[in-house]
Amino acid sequence: MAELVKTEAPAATPTGELDAARLHALTGGNPFYLTEVLAEPGQPVPASVRDAVLARAARLGPRQRAALEAVAIFPGGAQIGLIDGDPAAVDGCVAAGMLVTAGRVVGFRHELARLAVDSAIPPGRKTALHTRTLASLGAAGADPARLAYHAEEAGDGAAVLRHAPEAARRASAVGANRQAADQYARALRFAAALPPAERAELLTVYAETCDVIGDAAAMSASSAALECWREAGDRAQEAALLARRAHYLWASGEAAAARAAVREAMTLAGRLPPGPALAAAYTWTGYLLMLARDIPGAIDASEHAVGLIERHGPPVLLTRALNALGTARWFTDPRLAEGTLRRAAEAARSAGDDAGMGWVLVNLGSGAGEIREYAVAEPALREAIDWATARDQDRVAGYATAWLARCQFERGDWAEATRTLAAASGPDKAVPARIVRLTTLGRLRARRGDPGAAEALSEAWTLAERTGDLQRLWPVAAGRAELAWLSGRPDAEVGGLVASTYELAVRLGHPWAIGELGQWLLVDGSATNPSVTVGSNATALAATALPAPALPAPGAADPYRLPPELAALAWERLGCPYEAASALALAGEQASAGHADGGQGPAAAAGALLEALRRFERLGARPAADRVAARLRALGVRPPRRATLAHPSGLTEREAEVLALIRQGHGNAEIAARLSISAKTVDHHVSAILGKLGARTRHEAAQHEAAEQADALFGESAE
Known part of the structure; x- marks a missing residue:
């Protein structure tokens, strides 16, 4: 039962x-x-x-x-x-x-x-029935969950406190975290007479379980637990919970209160001998600094936390400290970051920390996604979603789903991103997941020219401003500036939407944020920070104006400082077709203005602009396509009809590329290597292609008329 x-x-x-x-x-x-x-x-x-x-x-x-x-x-x-x-x-x-x-x-x-x-x-009869049933089940050694239920109905508080916490622990052990939260809540209804320390322990574990399932009761429970620890006079537990509570505050969007909580925890723990309390203070300080993208501070605090945990415990904190450390390292040394996060996963397994494992998988995916290493990001995010869904870890699942949609959007798989965004939507989502989801939705609508872009981005901005964190502010600011530019608003207004966030990015030294935000400052000529030199690519801003001598390695911020022709290639290598098309459009603009090397002028301009137009149309990016088409007409070039640029058989750009490679006889592993995506992602694309073409096998798909069209569009680049 x-x-x-x-x-x-x-x-x-x-x-x-x-x-x-x-x-x-x-x-x-x-x-x-x-x-x-x-x-x-x-x-x-x-x-x-x-x-x-x-x-x-x-x-x-x-x-x-x-x-x-x-x-x-x-x-x-x-x-x-x-x-x-x-x-x-x-x-x-x-x-x-x-x-x-x-x-x-x-x-x-x-x-x-x-x-x-x-x-x-009748109440008296019901109590008697439950009392007799509790006695019978207790004598038979029944499951604690059944005993706790009948104990509560019988009004036997002592029996509830014996059985409900044990039922909760068993539920958590098998990933039934919603049941666990219900059982802890049941116990707390009878806990008023417990000594303060026992009540605090119960409230603390209830808060942790509520955090896992995304229940806002984590806030009130942790607040009540703090009062109990203070009443009990246990300063070490008070400091440790203050630090842990900071993450609950951050998840609810109260970033300032979260930072105040870790500062108070650090002060309190600093007055005690080194031990678990100080380890908790450094762990959650490092975590918040990582979330704010203060990378040097996050690495320093997290390394200190790891050392304290290894000497003083508790082992369960090691997962969180290594998670913060590994995630921060994505922006200094991606290979070391991945290794650190794999170590965090091992620590989670050793400690039986299922919740910690969920967040490790999320940060493995979202961190890789932030530096555009999608071949690492998407499999990790899918694993996080599967892991979390099986264990009632709603916050993990919601955040990972929102980030998966962002990766799909950036890769130009807008149809799949739309489906994933629908899965990520719903009530009572934690603030970070809501920001990612709303930002991705708003930017997707802006690039497609769909209604509702401004509303989604405005809501995301309101939430992001409350956090003050660069990783929340940067994508929303860039999305609002892009929408303004696509809508034809004045250049000065476009740049003004990113100015303050750009300054934060420069202060924190985040190259991807500097690059994306800086391009919008270049629109109105206000990128004047002396620490950054404007490069020749007006879709970018980075540390030098000199062209890079070679193509950038995947994940580096080089595309933002390359000349547009090389930037287009770099974005293709990263798997970002919209940015590649934007760079080609800029190359055409520069050629038409006589800025391109070789002085090829109008012919070179028209060629680059036509290719940009073709790519924008295949993506369904109509506002950008309309701007390029208008530029072509200004040069005296008649742009092709929109219908001739559309995808064959409703395929996305990526699906058409995959179909072209299938037609050429390549297997999934070869396709994955050529397109710099995972084999699992290729599997998803092949399934979608077969469905859209009504084909039963790869061979049938390769013989379809759409395959010939795809080969004509992509065959040369695929080879």
Whole structure:
């Protein structure tokens, strides 16, 4: 029998949305029940359903009604031997259709019917039934979750405090974190008389579990736990929890309060002998600095934390400290970053830290994505989503899904990004995930020319400003500037949207943020910071104006300081088609103005602009395509009709590239190597191609007319 928690819950979520799984569990698909629940979504049992069920029960004899009540106290049904009633009366309820049997288990056909009967049991009788059941189950050594449920219903607080925490620990151990949170909450309803330290321990672990499932109760629980630790006079635990609470504050968007919490933790722990409290203070200080992209500070604090943990513990903190350290290293030494994060994963496995493992996988993916190493990023993000979904780690799953959508968007797989964004949407998401999702959605809409871009980016900006963190501010600022530019707003207004964030990027030395934000300052000529020299690529800004002598290695920020022709190649290598098209458009602009080497003038300009137009159209980037088309007309060149530039058979640009390589006889591994993507990503593309073409095999797809079109578009570059 499943672990039991309180089931007297409405079919609607706290936000008012109807939960399909809960609806089916309550109604079993019964049309009458379903209709009535939908009509009264906020009620545990709609009045009409309660009246109908109780009317049927009233037709039973007294002994049968007593048996029905005895079964109603068991969510999910009861073993026949546990039912406090006459077996013959139970049989009568089955014969009347009120109960059903499955082996030696007797229960209600629909959970809603059970709830209706249970709600009508007189309080004294209900308490007595649960008390006798608790004694029977306790003597049989039953599951702690069942014991905790019946203990609460019997009003036996001591029994609840014995069984509910153990039930929660068992639930957490198998990844059932929502059940664990329910059990800790059950225990806390009876914890008022516990000594402060015991109550604090219970509140602390409840807060941690709520954080895992994305429940805002982590804030109130950790606040209450702090008061208990202070009442108990345990300064070490107070300091450790202050530091841990900083992450809860940060996740809720309260970055200033989070930073204040770690400062207070560091001060308090600094007055104590070196130990776990100081290790916690350094761990979460390093984590917040990493999130703010203060990379030197994050590395210093995290290395200090690792040393303290190795000497003083606790081992579970090692995962978090190594996670912060490895993520910070993405921006100094990507290979070392990946190795450090793999070590963090091993630490999580050793400590049984499933929640920590989820965040390691997220940062392996999001960190790689931030430096545009998509072959590392996307498999890690997919693994994070799978890991988190199987363990009720809603915050991890939500953030990883939002980041996966961002990677897909940057790679030009806009159809897939749209589907992933839909999966990432929903109520009560943590602020960081909401920022990533809204920013990606707004930028996608802006580049497509779809409505709603400004609204999404405005909401993202409001949330990002509260954090003050570069990694939150930078993409939103760049997206707002791009939308303004595509919308034809004045150049000075475009640059003004990124100025303050650009200054922060320069102060923190983040090359990718400096590059992307700097391009919008170049629009109005306001990039005057003496620490940065404007290069010849007006889609970029970086540390030198000199062209790089060779193509950049994947993940480096070189594309922002290369001449546009080389920048286009660099962006192609990274797998960023929109940026590659933008660089080609700039090459055409410079050629038309006579700035290109070799003085090829109009012919070179038209060639680059036509290629940029073709790429923008294949992406579905109509605003950018319209600007390039207008420039071509100004040069006296008639741009091709939009229909001639579209993807064959509705394929995305990447899918068409993959199809061209299939037609040439390449296998998935070869395609992955040529396009610098993972083999799993190629698998996804091949499945999508087969579906869109209606082909059953790769051979059929290769013979399709669309394959010939794709080969004509991509064959030369694919080879």
